[in-house]
Amino acid sequence: MSEPRSRFEVVSPGLFDLVVDTLPRRALHLGFSETGPLDLSAFLRAGRRAGDPAPDRSAGLEFLLRGPTLLLRGDPVRAAVAGGAIVPVLNGNPLAVERPFVVPSGGRLELLPGRQGLRGYLAVRGGFVVPSIWGSRSADLPSGLPELSGRPLRRGDILAVAQPQTETATAEQDVRMVELEPEFRSGCTELRVLPGPEWPLLPKSVRQHLLRPHYRVSTQANRVGVRFTGPPPPEADGKWKQVLAGLPSQGNAPGCVQLPPDGEPIVLLADRGPIGGYIRPLQMIAADQWRLAQIRPGQKVQFVPTTRRAAWLACQEALGSQPRQGGDRCGK
Amino acid sequence: MAVSPDVRVRWVGDRALRITLAPAPSAEAASAAELIARGLRRRPMPGMVDALAAYGSVLVTLSPLAASTSGESARSDLSARARMALLTGDGSLAQGRRFQVPVRYGGDDGPDLEDVARLTGLTAGEVITRHAGRIYTVMAIGFRPGFPYLGDLHPSLRLPRLATPRTHVPVGSVAIAGGQTGIYSTASAGGWRILGRSSIRLFHPEAKDLEQSVAFRVGDEVVFVPAQMARS
Numbered sequence: 001m002s003e004p005r006s007r008f009e010v011v012s013p014g015l016f017d018l019v020v021d022t023l024p025r026r027a028l029h030l031g032f033s034e035t036g037p038l039d040l041s042a043f044l045r046a047g048r049r050a051g052d053p054a055p056d057r058s059a060g061l062e063f064l065l066r067g068p069t070l071l072l073r074g075d076p077v078r079a080a081v082a083g084g085a086i087v088p089v090l091n092g093n094p095l096a097v098e099r100p101f102v103v104p105s106g107g108r109l110e111l112l113p114g115r116q117g118l119r120g121y122l123a124v125r126g127g128f129v130v131p132s133i134w135g136s137r138s139a140d141l142p143s144g145l146p147e148l149s150g151r152p153l154r155r156g157d158i159l160a161v162a163q164p165q166t167e168t169a170t171a172e173q174d175v176r177m178v179e180l181e182p183e184f185r186s187g188c189t190e191l192r193v194l195p196g197p198e199w200p201l202l203p204k205s206v207r208q209h210l211l212r213p214h215y216r217v218s219t220q221a222n223r224v225g226v227r228f229t230g231p232p233p234p235e236a237d238g239k240w241k242q243v244l245a246g247l248p249s250q251g252n253a254p255g256c257v258q259l260p261p262d263g264e265p266i267v268l269l270a271d272r273g274p275i276g277g278y279i280r281p282l283q284m285i286a287a288d289q290w291r292l293a294q295i296r297p298g299q300k301v302q303f304v305p306t307t308r309r310a311a312w313l314a315c316q317e318a319l320g321s322q323p324r325q326g327g328d329r330c331g332k
Numbered sequence: 333m334a335v336s337p338d339v340r341v342r343w344v345g346d347r348a349l350r351i352t353l354a355p356a357p358s359a360e361a362a363s364a365a366e367l368i369a370r371g372l373r374r375r376p377m378p379g380m381v382d383a384l385a386a387y388g389s390v391l392v393t394l395s396p397l398a399a400s401t402s403g404e405s406a407r408s409d410l411s412a413r414a415r416m417a418l419l420t421g422d423g424s425l426a427q428g429r430r431f432q433v434p435v436r437y438g439g440d441d442g443p444d445l446e447d448v449a450r451l452t453g454l455t456a457g458e459v460i461t462r463h464a465g466r467i468y469t470v471m472a473i474g475f476r477p478g479f480p481y482l483g484d485l486h487p488s489l490r491l492p493r494l495a496t497p498r499t500h501v502p503v504g505s506v507a508i509a510g511g512q513t514g515i516y517s518t519a520s521a522g523g524w525r526i527l528g529r530s531s532i533r534l535f536h537p538e539a540k541d542l543e544q545s546v547a548f549r550v551g552d553e554v555v556f557v558p559a560q561m562a563r564s
Contacts, residue, residue: 251391
């Protein structure tokens with residue numbers, strides 16, 4: 001591989017910018033988290049839009065609400081941004097998300113928050129050059145791995161671009177803003193679930209309670225998991241807590257919905273601990289874990305049962321090249 | 333392996349499978365699970381992300397990017413691989429080592445010691461004696477890099493996890509939950525009841541080799557020594 005001829009300098013960091021890829025460290029058995037992009041669908045869209053031949057092997061950036069301001073040194077770079085509504089601004093001009101653009105030499109790219117959504121992804125053709133630690137370049141914050149593998153971006157960090165670029169700054173720039181995704185606008189977001197390991201052991205009243213449209217995404221929401229606030233399950237059936245309190249710890253699947261004794265569900269995401277022992281009544285489907293990564297605190301949400309077949313279809317659809325369309329409303 | 337434990341494979345949502353081995357929990361099931369998980373990590377099935385053994389079950393996570401993981405055939409494929417691993421594996425996991433871990437019980441180091449004493453009807457001293465007076469086996473590593481799940485806790489110390497997990501547990505905290513005890517290998521959030529604190533370093537992020545970054549292995553033995561009794 002030739003010497004990188006382009007590199008971005010972090011002029012100012014965003015709120016929480018992480019290097020991510022989709023390669024596994026395969027180290028759950030040592031206690032490492034899975035890590036990687038929370039909204040896999042958006043991460044891959046950004047890579048494809050940037051013209052990256054292998055977005056599933058390249059490193060990109062995940063950012064929360066407001067991304068970093070970057071200055072490009074060297075040759076022009078083809079890039080794209082996808083995810084929750086973000087406004088990429090190149091040399092002062094707003095660009096469209098979900099569209100490729102070319103950052104010219106010396107170009108200043110700002111990633112400003114839109115009105116909806118939570119996480120954005122910046123991909124460049126060829127991906128960023130970041131050292132791989134134990135098979136992945138994804139930041140692992142719970143483990144505190146060294147440098148960019150263990151922390152968000154800081155001012156002065158350098159992100160080199162992997163492939164020599166042959167772009168010219170005269171490539172067409174699409175300045176049309178895309179419509180906000182309707183699911184982020186208002187109302188209640190349906191999140192599809194399958195039964196979790198302890199679902200059959202819970203009393204009917206607790207199961208019914210979990211499926212009611214009375215939850216909101218709390219501010220305790222990060223890459224480890226998202227806590228929902230809502231009324232606790234009926235006290236009359238509080239026995240289930242004792243019965244299930246002594247469960248042996250087991251591997252937590254991504255999207256596992258835990259129910260701690262205080263009765264507020266927590267959906268576990270990529271930075272979860274690999275083993276846990278709280279009751280797991282539900283299991284969120286992969287496609288809706290990615291949608292959940294874009295839902296801001298305060299949003300009304302409802303768990304809605306689905307089938308595994310429907311979950312696989314939803315996953316294929318979410319990994320297709322089109323931005324997601326629409327969201328289902330709850331409480332029908 | 334002379335007797336193959338009963339192998340069952342079930343879906344966990346749409347992107348993970350769980351192999352359970354009966355009878356669980358048992359040492360046979362735990363070592364069979366470990367054997368299967370190691371085999372799968374060495375020779376992953378198509379689309380597999382990772383395989384994790386814990387207490388006689390193996391969680392196998394699957395990549396949404398692999399077409400082969402959408403469909404019932406993934407389950408039967410895994411089932412066949414798990415049975416094959418038990419038939420062909422030599423069944424001998426590495427001999428466990430024994431570690432002595434000094435613990436400062438109670439006070440700021442063990443904020444839940446008094447509560448545990450109250451809830452179990454024991455004195456704080458009795459809780460310490462019963463916690464430290466056993467040889468524990470590392471049943472699993474998980475939660476955070478190097479965090480050992482140790483069993484079995486004295487039956488009189490079995491308590492549910494905290495109703496609301498703490499947002500910050502200091503590194504080295506020695507804690508209990510259900511029939512298990514463990515040591516927080518990094519500072520993190522956590523719902524276990526904290527009895528004390530140890531200075532042992534269980535995670536070395538600077539290690540070149542991934543497997544060497546973590547101090548304990550499944551099968552190792554751990555003995556807690558109350559710090560005032562420890563001789564250095």
